[in-house]
Amino acid sequence: DERLILQFQITLYGDDERLVMARDITRLHRLEQMRRDFVANVSHELRTPLTVLAGYLETYGDMADQLPPRLGRGLVQMKAQTERMQNLVNDLLLLSRLEIDQGGRDDAPLAMDELLHAVQSDAVALSDGRQSITVEVEESRALLGSEQEIRSALSNLTFNAVRYAGEGRHIVLRWRPHGAGACLEVADDGEGIDPVHLPRLTERFYRVDKGRSTATGGTGLGLAIVKHVLLRHDARLEIDSLPGRGATFRCLFPAERLRDTAAERAQRA
Ligand code: ADP
Numbered sequence: 001d002e003r004l005i006l007q008f009q010i011t012l013y014g015d016d017e018r019l020v021m022a023r024d025i026t027r028l029h030r031l032e033q034m035r036r037d038f039v040a041n042v043s044h045e046l047r048t049p050l051t052v053l054a055g056y057l058e059t060y061g062d063m064a065d066q067l068p069p070r071l072g073r074g075l076v077q078m079k080a081q082t083e084r085m086q087n088l089v090n091d092l093l094l095l096s097r098l099e100i101d102q103g104g105r106d107d108a109p110l111a112m113d114e115l116l117h118a119v120q121s122d123a124v125a126l127s128d129g130r131q132s133i134t135v136e137v138e139e140s141r142a143l144l145g146s147e148q149e150i151r152s153a154l155s156n157l158t159f160n161a162v163r164y165a166g167e168g169r170h171i172v173l174r175w176r177p178h179g180a181g182a183c184l185e186v187a188d189d190g191e192g193i194d195p196v197h198l199p200r201l202t203e204r205f206y207r208v209d210k211g212r213s214t215a216t217g218g219t220g221l222g223l224a225i226v227k228h229v230l231l232r233h234d235a236r237l238e239i240d241s242l243p244g245r246g247a248t249f250r251c252l253f254p255a256e257r258l259r260d261t262a263a264e265r266a267q268r269a
Pocket of ligand 1: 156160161164165188190191192193201202205206207208209217218219220221222223224247
């Protein structure tokens with residue numbers, strides 16, 4: 001690939017003067033591409049050995065109570081850590097696919113009502129009665145997008161709320177109008193996040209509290225995945241939070257991403 005990649009910056013001075021600066025970013029671009037490919041290849045290659053490991057551990061796991069206690073405990077630990085590694089590798093692979101692919105190929109009108117309820121029921125299982133989780137649908141238009149990607153973004157936001165909001169809190173999954181567009185929102189009334197962290201929150205592996213986050217089973221990639229999914233859907237993420245006052249994550253979609261499927265059906269009939 002012999003293409004040259006240039007970045008231009010044009011500054012206007014008054015009516016007839018311009019300053020044009022060109023920067024050769026070919027090398028930077030190539031390095032970035034190599035980084036992406038490397039991460040994608042490594043995560044892909046790690047999947048098979050991890051699947052084999054997990055398979056054996058699953059089989060032996062049933063025998064844990066027949067082993068001496070120390071060995072049994074070790075086996076339980078190995079299972080848990082292998083699962084953690086699998087989650088990490090899957091998230092890394094998903095993230096590099098989101099970066100590499102152009103997206104938009106499997107976009108379809110999504111029934112948001114069903115999607116929100118599906119994620120709600122997964123979250124209820126994860127929360128195990130520690131929080132109440134509700135769904136509010138105030139927007140009737142469908143979102144044009146990839147079901148798999150939007151579901152993964154919504155799941156990441158919702159599971160984060162379950163993991164970080166704390167016990168006895170309330171979590172709401174909401175699909176509502178926002179200007180001419182619409183907003184997919186996950187709000188909790190939990191511990192919240194100090195504003196100093198907000199600008200860096202969607203970076204890979206950025207965590208507010210390292211120790212606690214690792215214990216909750218996250219991979220540190222959740223919000224980076226959300227950000228990339230939204231980029232591919234012409235949407236942006238807005239985070240609103242105050243310590244002790246909960247956190248709200250809003251995904252804002254423009255009107256072009258919405259489809260009034262009910263009106264279309266009525267028109268056809
Ligand atoms: P992970 O959850 O795997 O650590 P994420 O990228 O999903 O990685 O989240 C980054 C960090 O943002 C988390 O470690 C956590 O500190 C913070 N966070 C995310 N959602 C919430 C929330 N609803 N309430 C409080 N903190 C949150």
